Amino acid sequence: MPQARRVVIVGGGAGGLIAANMLARERDVKVTLLNDTPYHYYLPQLLQIAFRGDDSQLRRPLDSLVRSGVELLLERAARVNLAERSVETESGRSIPYDYLILAPGLTVDHSAIRGNEPLASKFGDFHSTPENAWRVHSAISGINKGRVVVAVADPKHRCPPSPYEAVLLADEALRARGVRQDVSITLAVPYPRAYPSESFNEVIEPVLRERGIAIETFFTVDSVDVEGGRMTSLEGGELQFDVGIVVPMHKGPRLSVLPEGTLDEDGFVKADRLTNAVNGYDDAFAIGDASTSANARTGVTAHLQAEVVVKRLRGEHSVNTGRTNCPTELGFGMGTFVISDYQHPAVRLPPMRVFFLMKRMFADMYWDMLKYPEFWNPIFESYLEATEPGRLSKIFG
Ligand SMILES: Cc1cc2nc3c(=O)[nH]c(=O)nc-3n(C[C@H](O)[C@H](O)[C@H](O)COP(=O)(O)OP(=O)(O)OC[C@H]3O[C@@H](n4cnc5c(N)ncnc54)[C@H](O)[C@@H]3O)c2cc1C
Known part of the structure; x- marks a missing residue:
């Protein structure tokens, strides 16, 4: 029997968790997910805390969001050595990999x-x-x-x-x-x-x-x-x-990556904007907020990039389209979305009540989407197709 490919994912946020749960059921893959906190945080809730005093959706225990088949290690990755294909944790453990997905988000520098x-x-x-x-x-x-x-x-x-x-x-x-x-x-x-x-x-x-x-x-x-x-x-x-x-x-993640030159001057991981492959490597990818391949630092971008990487690991052809889908709450029950991609500027989507309701709906779907991506992805893909920016701009200009 061929040996399972070892995929190590650093970061169990919006991007890393989707990638881990999508890979959980692959027969020839052994997935290890590293996260430095026992919780997954839903960051859009920070706005709800700040202006509504509502922290109801803020976080959930990571082990409740990880599918069976994923080995979850609650440890901080301290160093990654791309040439040696290994991740070293803060406690000194060395984890070898065949494929690496870097999704450790970013840090804020006050x-x-x-x-x-x-x-x-x-x-x-x-x-x-x-x-x-x-x-x-x-x-x-x-x-x-x-x-x-x-x-x-x-x-x-x-x-x-x-x-x-x-x-x-x-x-x-x-x-x-x-x-x-x-x-x-x-x-x-x-x-x-x-x-x-x-x-x-x-x-x-x-x-x-x-x-x-x-x-x-x-x-x-x-x-x-x-x-x-x-x-x-x-x-x-x-x-x-x-x-x-x-x-x-905003600065890159708290993670040292070798060889030198892999990170840009602000500490973000340099990666290809279409494939998310870390510059110079075809066995390491960087997705989401940590990556220079993120044209918008959003959960949707991290999610879509995770899908691209997982499909590429399956041997399928898949590239980023640069699609954004940022629900924008305007207050008083109104909303709009910032919808664009590499080919199209943001659509002039007029404020409507339905867009506020969609933002709320996304928040409610979020936890399930992380855990069962193969259930939600076809629904999400239909939504993305229906709201494709080229199509919407013909309607809304
Ligand atoms: C106020 C606000 C509103 C937002 N609204 C929206 C919105 O409406 N829609 C939308 O799509 N996006 C929104 N976002 C953006 C979205 O939350 C982020 O872009 C998204 O979470 C990025 O996902 P990620 O996986 O790259 O990083 P994160 O979700 O930040 O996850 C990174 C994970 O890696 C872990 N980690 C970090 N370093 C290490 C390490 N060295 N070792 C192990 N683990 C590590 C962290 O603990 C974390 O769990 C919002 C963000 C904010 C702040």
Whole structure:
């Protein structure tokens, strides 16, 4: 009998878990999944914590999400040696592999911007930890008068529409408390317009304006003075705040990878945008937030990339299309999606109630989709086909 191929997956998040569970039933594969925490975190819930005080969907024990057939090791991978085909864990265990899937996500670096560490300790953020999301919740729940500023420091942050959702949900929360007329909200971005993609900007900017949210363009955060309540930009701008939140700089995962040169200057794993193969290797792949092949740092991207890698391991032809599908909550029960791919810019999808309901539905389906991908994938594929950006742009422009 031929020996089973050993597939080692580093990271049991949105990408790694899908890959592990898809491979669980392959006869000739032995899957080992390494994760550094006993829980899987649903990161979109950080917004719900920050602006609604709701942590109901935040996390589930990883062992409840892993199918039989997957060996789960709750250990941190410390080092990967691509030439020697081995992963070394923090406890010193060496795990050999025939194929490697790197899916350890990313790290958030508050220290990359002067003054952002004390700012995050005071007001939190909605991109790093549940604790920081709860800090945002306290700050938004506590302000009755003054200025809220949300500034995007890193254009490549997780979930492209999340800062827009944040200011719109802050608006909703402040209106619900009856204090909105006394609290201004400003969204500061480094782009020439509110949203970097021109076509999606045509959807989101009118919503922001209608809700009275000020937009500060060409504002690349340079430094923050927490005590003085002011942020400065590289362009020479300045914003005063009573509550200030910076979408922090994102860096590669906490993992050392050999040979040198495999990681880019920010620590992300260099990988092919079509196949996810780590540069120079055909037996190692990097997917999701950790990879330079992720055109958008989203769970959907990680999921689709996991499918591409698993199909390639089965010997099928499969490549990334660059498809994005970012549900965007606008508050007051309305939503839209950022839908694009390598060939098409984001569709001008008008705000509708049904898109809010779809966002909620995705959150409810999430845990099952992770565990039983072969059940959900045909449904997901039909949805992706029905909402293919070329097709939608003919309908919505
Ligand atoms: C506020 C917010 C809203 C979002 N909204 C959406 C949305 O609506 N739709 C969407 O698709 N995406 C959304 N995202 C983005 C999405 O959550 C991420 O892009 C997705 O989780 C990335 O998946 P991943 O598998 O690459 O990494 P992760 O899900 O971060 O998983 C990485 C895993 O690896 C583990 N790990 C890290 N280092 C090691 C190591 N050295 N050894 C072992 N294990 C390790 C971690 O503990 C973690 O379990 C949102 C993100 C945020 C912050």
